[in-house]
Amino acid sequence: MKPCPYCGNNNMEGVLFCDECGQPLVGRSGQTTSQLVQQQTHSLRGRATWGTARFDLASSIVIHVRDHLEPISLVPKQEMLIGRTDTQSDFTPDLDMTPYGAAEYGVSRQHAIIKRGEDTLTLTDLGSTNGTHLNGQRLIPRQPRVLRDGDEIRLGRLVFHIFFK
Amino acid sequence: MDTPRNLYAILGIPPEATQSDIREAYRVAARRFHPDANDHEGADILFRDIATAYEILGDSKQRMDYDIARAKFKDEPNYFTLRVTPSKRVLNTLDEPQVMYLLLEIVPLRQGHKKERHDARVNLTLVLDRSTSMKGPRLDKVKIAAHQIIDQLAPEDVLSIVSFSDRADVLIPASAVTNKLEFRSMVNMMRADGGTEIFHGLAAGVEQCRRYLGPKMVNHVILLTDGRTFGDEEQCLQLADETADMGISISAMGIGEEWNDAFLDALASRTGGTSTYINSPSAVVRFLNDRVRSLGDTFAERLSLAIAPDADVMMESTFKLHPSPQPISVRPQPIPIGSLEYNRPVSVLLQLQMPSSTSPGFRTVARLDVTGDILMADRMGYKVLSDISVEISDNPPPEEPPIAILDALGKLTLYRMQQRAEESIEKGNVAEATRRLENLATRLLAAGEDDLAHMAAAEARRVANTNMLSEEGRKTLKFGTRMLLALPESTEGET
Numbered sequence: 084m085k086p087c088p089y090c091g092n093n094n095m096e097g098v099l100f101c102d103e104c105g106q107p108l109v110g111r112s113g114q115t116t117s118q119l120v121q122q123q124t125h126s127l128r129g130r131a132t133w134g135t136a137r138f139d140l141a142s143s144i145v146i147h148v149r150d151h152l153e154p155i156s157l158v159p160k161q162e163m164l165i166g167r168t169d170t171q172s173d174f175t176p177d178l179d180m181t182p183y184g185a186a187e188y189g190v191s192r193q194h195a196i197i198k199r200g201e202d203t204l205t206l207t208d209l210g211s212t213n214g215t216h217l218n219g220q221r222l223i224p225r226q227p228r229v230l231r232d233g234d235e236i237r238l239g240r241l242v243f244h245i246f247f248k
Numbered sequence: 249m250d251t252p253r254n255l256y257a258i259l260g261i262p263p264e265a266t267q268s269d270i271r272e273a274y275r276v277a278a279r280r281f282h283p284d285a286n287d288h289e290g291a292d293i294l295f296r297d298i299a300t301a302y303e304i305l306g307d308s309k310q311r312m313d314y315d316i317a318r319a320k321f322k323d324e325p326n327y328f329t330l331r332v333t334p335s336k337r338v339l340n341t342l343d344e345p346q347v348m349y350l351l352l353e354i355v356p357l358r359q360g361h362k363k364e365r366h367d368a369r370v371n372l373t374l375v376l377d378r379s380t381s382m383k384g385p386r387l388d389k390v391k392i393a394a395h396q397i398i399d400q401l402a403p404e405d406v407l408s409i410v411s412f413s414d415r416a417d418v419l420i421p422a423s424a425v426t427n428k429l430e431f432r433s434m435v436n437m438m439r440a441d442g443g444t445e446i447f448h449g450l451a452a453g454v455e456q457c458r459r460y461l462g463p464k465m466v467n468h469v470i471l472l473t474d475g476r477t478f479g480d481e482e483q484c485l486q487l488a489d490e491t492a493d494m495g496i497s498i499s500a501m502g503i504g505e506e507w508n509d510a511f512l513d514a515l516a517s518r519t520g521g522t523s524t525y526i527n528s529p530s531a532v533v534r535f536l537n538d539r540v541r542s543l544g545d546t547f548a549e550r551l552s553l554a555i556a557p558d559a560d561v562m563m564e565s566t567f568k569l570h571p572s573p574q575p576i577s578v579r580p581q582p583i584p585i586g587s588l589e590y591n592r593p594v595s596v597l598l599q600l601q602m603p604s605s606t607s608p609g610f611r612t613v614a615r616l617d618v619t620g621d622i623l624m625a626d627r628m629g630y631k632v633l634s635d636i637s638v639e640i641s642d643n644p645p646p647e648e649p650p651i652a653i654l655d656a657l658g659k660l661t662l663y664r665m666q667q668r669a670e671e672s673i674e675k676g677n678v679a680e681a682t683r684r685l686e687n688l689a690t691r692l693l694a695a696g697e698d699d700l701a702h703m704a705a706a707e708a709r710r711v712a713n714t715n716m717l718s719e720e721g722r723k724t725l726k727f728g729t730r731m732l733l734a735l736p737e738s739t740e741g742e743t
Binding site for chain 1: 261332339346633635658690
C-alpha cells in the first residue's frame with residue numbers, strides 16, 4: 084500500500100493515479116516533465132511507445148545488456164543474427180552473446196534475427212528453445228515484429244535494451 | 249473443420265519441434281490453463297485450443313496431415329498483430345499484491361492509399377424511436393440523418409429501417425439500397441406517437457438484419473432512442489447476447505436526458521458496439537453519419553478477445569479506448585469488441601492484480617487471444633495470440649511507465665472518478681460524493697477541460713444541497729469524461 088501524497092488515500096502498489104483524488108502518483112511532475120513532453124512530441128497518437136519505431140539509413144543501435152556496464156554500439160547490417168558461439172561447428176553469429184553468459188541464460192545458437200526494413204528494424208525469433216520476449220510479449224517463432232527505441236528484448240533469460248542513435 | 253493456422257504458436261513451439269518438445273510444451277500449457285488449475289473463464293476457452301493443438305500435433309500421422317494442410321497459410325500476411333505494452337517491464341518483489349496494466353493494441357495490416365481499399369459491404373438496420381417525446385426537432389433531425397445515410401450507402405449495401413413506439417413498424421424491409429428515392433419517402437412517413445418499448449423495436453430490427461446476415465459483411469444495428477423502456481430491459485439484453493452470437497453488433501444512441509445509460513451501455517457492450525450520448529437534436533445527424541461511415545471502413549469484423557490470466561493473477565477491469573471508448577465487461581468470454589478499421593488500431597486497457605511475490609525471476613502473466621473475420625480477404629476466424637511475461641526483481645531498474653499508458657490511464661481515471669461519485673450517491677454517502685465530484689472538478693481543470701470542470705463543481709454543490717445529481721449533469725460528466733479518451737493527446741504538464 085502506498086499513501087497518496089495529495090489526499091492520503093491508500094492505493095495498491097503499481098497504481099499510477101490515485102483512486103480517490105485522481106492525482107498522478109508517478110511521472111509528469113518535477114524533473115521528469117520535460118523528458119516526458121519531449122517523448123510525447125514524436126510518439127504517434129494511440130501508440131504505446133517507449134520511443135520511435137523510425138530507423139533510417141544513418142541510424143545505429145546501442146545495446147545495453149543487463150548487468151554489463153559497457154554498451155555494444157553497432158550499425159546493423161541488412162540482417163543481423165543473434166545467438167551464441169558453437170565451438171563444435173565453429174559457428175559465430177553476427178551478434179554473439181557468449182561473453183554475456185548466453186549459455187547459462189538459455190540463449191540458442193541461432194536465437195533471433197534483426198532485419199532492416201524500409202524505415203524500421205524488425206526482430207524475429209528463429210524457433211529458439213527458450214523463446215524471445217519483446218517488452219514481456221513472447222514472440223511467435225518466425226513472425227517479425229517492429230522494434231522501437233528503448234525496447235526490452237529477452238532471449239531465454241538474458242535481458243538487454245536496444246536504443247536507436 | 250477449417251485448418252487452424254498456427255497450432256505451433258498455440259503451444260509456443262517452432263514447427264520443427266520434436267514429439268518430446270510437443271509433450272513438454274503441452275504439459276507446461278496445461279499446468280497454466282487446464283480448468284482444474286485455472287478457473288478464469290478465458291483460460292477454459294484457451295485451453296480448448298491447446299488441447300486441440302496437442303491432439304493433432306502429438307500424433308505423428310495427424311501432425312503430418314496438418315503440416316500439409318497448413319502450407320496454404322505459408323504466404324498469408326499478418327492481417328493484424330497484437331502489441332502489448334505493460335505498465336512495468338520489471339516488478340519489484342513485494343509481499344503484498346500489486347496492480348499491473350496492459351495496453352493491448354490490435355494493429356491492422358498497413359494499407360496504402362484509400363483507393364486500394366475496398367469499402368466493406370454494410371448490412372445496416374436502423375431502429376428509430378418515434379415515441380411522442382421525439383416529436384419536433386428530434387424526429388426531424390432523425391429523418392435528415394436517415395436521408396443522409398441512405399445517400400451514403402452503396403447499391404451493394406443492405407438497409408432496413410424499423411420505427412418503434414409501443415409497437416414496431418418495419419418502415420423499410422431489408423433490401424439493397426437501389427431505390428433511394430423510395431427509401432427517402434418511406435422515412436418521411438414516420439410520425440411521433442406512443443410510448444417507448446425498446447424490445448419490440450429491437451427484435452423487429454434484429455429480425456430484418458439477420459435476413460441478409462453475411463459473413464463477408466458488416467452486420468450492424470443502430471438503436472436510437474430518447475426514452476426509458478420499462479419491464480423489457482432484461483429481454484433486450486438477452487436478445488443482445490443472441491445477436492452477438494449471430495455476428496451482429498448493436499450501437500446505441502441516446503438523445504436527451506430520459507434514457508437509461510447503464511442499460512444502453514450494457515446493450516452495446518455485449519455485442520461489441522458503442523453507446524453514445526447525444527445532447528442536442530442537431531448532433532444526431534453527425535453522430536449517425538459518422539457511425540455509418542466508420543462501418544464502411546471496416547477491415548476486420550466480429551473481433552473477439554479472450555483473456556486468460558495465470559491462475560494466481562486477478563483480472564480487475566477492461567476498458568476499450570479506441571477507436572470509440574467503451575467500458576467492456578470481462579464476462580462472458582470471449583468478449584466481443586466490434587470491428588477493426590483500416591489503419592486504426594483498436595486498443596484495450598487491462599488492469600490486473602499480481603499476487604505477492606518474493607522470489608525474483610521471470611513469470612508468465614496472461615495469454616490474450618484475438619479472433620476476427622478479415623473482410624477484404626474473405627478470411628474467417630483469423631486468430632492471433634499473445635503470451636505476456638514479466639520479470640520480478642529485488643532491485644528493478646528505475647523506469648517511467650510508457651507515455652501511452654499514462655495518457656490513457658490519466659483520462660480513464662477521470663471517467664472512473666465520476667463513476668465512483670455516482671456509487672457514493674447510490675450508497676447515500678453525500679459527503680463522499682461531494683468530495684469526489686470536487687476532486688473530479690480539480691482534475692478536469694488541470695486537464696484543461698473547463699466546461700466539464702464547471703459542470704462537476706456545479707453538480708458537487710447540487711449533491712450537497714439536494715443529495716442527487718441532475719440527469720443532464722450526470723450524463724454529460726459520464727459521456728464527457730469517456731469521450732476525452734477519444735481526443736488527441738492532452739497538453740497537461742507542458743509548462
